[in-house]
Amino acid sequence: MTDNTYKSGAEALIPVPVEPPTLWNRNFRLFFTARAAAVLGEGTVPVAFAAGLLGAGRPGSAVGYALGLWTAAFAVFVLFGGVLADRFTARRMMITADLLRLPGAALLAVAFAVGSPPLWAVYGLSVVAGVGAALFQPGVASTIPRIAPDVQRANAVLRVVEALMTMAGPALAGLLVALWNAGAAFAANAATFAVSAVCFLLMRIPPAPPGGRQRGSFASELALGWREFRSRSWLWGVISIWTVYGLTVAGPMVPLTASLVTGGHGSAVYGTLMAVNGAGSALGGLLALRIRPRRPLASGAVALLGLPVNLALLGLGAPVPALAAGQFVAGTAFAYWLVMWSTAVQTHVPQEALNRMHAYDVAGSLLMMGVGRALSGPVAGLVGPEAVLLAGAGIAVLVVAALLSVRPIRDLPRAPQEIRSLS
Incomplete structure (x- = not known):
C-alpha cells in the first residue's frame, strides 16, 4: 500500500510506503x-x-x-x-x-x-x-x-484469549x-x-461522529433499535435461524453432555473434554486470523458443520478419544463462526445502533438457549438423551443449510473497511 506523496530530487519517482495501522495500539x-x-x-x-x-x-x-x-x-x-x-x-x-x-x-x-x-x-x-x-x-x-x-483480526485475537x-x-x-x-x-x-x-x-x-438526530425517550430508542434490526434481512435472518438452533441444539447440548459423560466416564473426563473444547476454540480463533473469506457468513456457516459431528459422537456413545476429537472440532467450528458473525455485525451495522443490535442478538440467543436447557431434561426423560443429541445433530445440519439457502446471508460481502484493512 502506498500514498501519492513522492520524494524530491533523485528519489522523485520512488513512492513512500505507508505502514497500515497496528492492531496492538x-x-x-x-x-x-x-x-x-x-x-x-x-x-x-x-x-x-x-x-x-x-x-x-x-x-x-x-x-x-x-x-x-x-x-x-x-x-x-x-x-x-x-x-x-x-x-x-x-x-x-x-x-x-x-x-x-x-x-x-x-x-x-x-x-x-x-x-x-x-x-x-x-x-x-x-x-x-x-x-x-x-x-x-x-x-x-x-x-x-x-x-x-x-x-476481524481483533475478533480473532480476542476469541483466542477468551478460549484460553x-x-x-x-x-x-x-x-x-x-x-x-x-x-x-x-x-x-x-x-x-x-x-x-x-x-x-x-x-x-x-x-463518535454525530448521528444527525436527537435522542428520543428510552422507549422510542428501544423501538428504533427494533426497526434497525428488522431492516437488515441478513441480521434478523441469522438470529431467527439461530433461535431454533439455541432451542433444539445448543440449549440441550450442555446439560445432556454433562450428564452423559459424567455418568458414563466420570467428572474428570468431562472436565478434560471441556478443556479440549476450549483448545479447539483457540484454534478456531487462530484460523480466523488467517482466513479472509469474501463472504464471511457463508464461510462461517460451512464451518458450523463441525458441530453435528460432535453431537453424533455423543449420541452414539463413542469412546472417549472420539468424544475428545468431536469436542475439539466443535470448539474450532463454533469459534470460527463467532468471529465471522461478530465481524459482519460490527462492520455492517452503523455505529450509533450497534449496541442495540448486539443486545437483540444476545437476548434472543440466550433466552432460547435457556428454554432449550429447561426442556432438555423432560424430553430426554421421554425419549432418552442419546435420541435428543442425535436429533440435534440432524437439526444442526439443517441450520447450516438454512443459513446457506438465504441469499442475503449467503451473499453478504466483506465490508469495504475490512477490504481496505487488507490492502
Whole structure:
C-alpha cells in the first residue's frame, strides 16, 4: 500500500510506503487485558458457587438457582443495556457495570470466607451481577471497531484469549478453593472487575461522529433499535435461524453432555473434554486470523458443520478419544463462526445502533438457549438423551443449510473497511 506523496530530487519517482495501522495500539492492549481478566473472572463463578453452597450444606438446586437468576437478570436487562450504551457511550456503561459488580463479588468473598451467607443474599447478589453483565455486554461489540483498524483480526485475537481464559477460570477457582475456600474464588472474581474498570478508565476513545438526530425517550430508542434490526434481512435472518438452533441444539447440548459423560466416564473426563473444547476454540480463533473469506457468513456457516459431528459422537456413545476429537472440532467450528458473525455485525451495522443490535442478538440467543436447557431434561426423560443429541445433530445440519439457502446471508460481502484493512 502506498500514498501519492513522492520524494524530491533523485528519489522523485520512488513512492513512500505507508505502514497500515497496528492492531496492538494502546486502546486495543487495554481492551485485550480487560477482556482477558473479565472472562477469567466469569469462569471462576460456577466453581465458587458450587464449592461455597454445597460446602455449606446447601442443596444442589441452590447452585442452579444462583446461576439461573444471574442468567435471567442478564436476559431481561441486556436490551436496556444496549440502549444505555448507545445513549451514554459504551465505555461509560462498561465502567459503570464493572463498578456495580465489584462490591457484590467482594461481599460474596467476605461472606463465604467467614461462614455461610443466607441464600436470599446470595441470590440477590447474583441478580446484581447479572444486571451488571447486561449493562456491560452490549458495549463489547461497538468498542472493537472503534479501536481496531482490522476488525476481524481483533475478533480473532480476542476469541483466542477468551478460549484460553475460559479454560483457566475454573482451574484457578478450583485451586483457590482447595488452598483456601470459596471466598478466595469470589475475591479473584472481584479483582478481575477492578482490572477491567481500570483498563477502560485508561482508554482514550475518540467521540463518535454525530448521528444527525436527537435522542428520543428510552422507549422510542428501544423501538428504533427494533426497526434497525428488522431492516437488515441478513441480521434478523441469522438470529431467527439461530433461535431454533439455541432451542433444539445448543440449549440441550450442555446439560445432556454433562450428564452423559459424567455418568458414563466420570467428572474428570468431562472436565478434560471441556478443556479440549476450549483448545479447539483457540484454534478456531487462530484460523480466523488467517482466513479472509469474501463472504464471511457463508464461510462461517460451512464451518458450523463441525458441530453435528460432535453431537453424533455423543449420541452414539463413542469412546472417549472420539468424544475428545468431536469436542475439539466443535470448539474450532463454533469459534470460527463467532468471529465471522461478530465481524459482519460490527462492520455492517452503523455505529450509533450497534449496541442495540448486539443486545437483540444476545437476548434472543440466550433466552432460547435457556428454554432449550429447561426442556432438555423432560424430553430426554421421554425419549432418552442419546435420541435428543442425535436429533440435534440432524437439526444442526439443517441450520447450516438454512443459513446457506438465504441469499442475503449467503451473499453478504466483506465490508469495504475490512477490504481496505487488507490492502
